Amino acid sequence: MARFSFYAWMAGEQTRAARRAADDALAHEITVLHIASRCTYFSRARRLRGPSTAPPASARATSGSS
Helix, strand or coil: CCHHHHHHHHHCHHHHHHHHHHHHHHHHHHHHHHHHCCCCCCCHHHHHHCCCCCCCHHHHHHHCCC
16 A cells, blocks of 8 residues: 555545534434434335325326327
């Protein structure tokens, strides 16, 4: 390993720590919002079973072939 690379990596420790802290804060905020929404937002299950306003794919495919 080149000496320059080592010192460049060491100099970036503060940046990495700040990014880790920002990621942790964002994860906490998302968790709070998820719980406050009674676990409906940010949930894959909600997206899969949620109401859809679009017609089913089969209806869209047949409606344009008239």
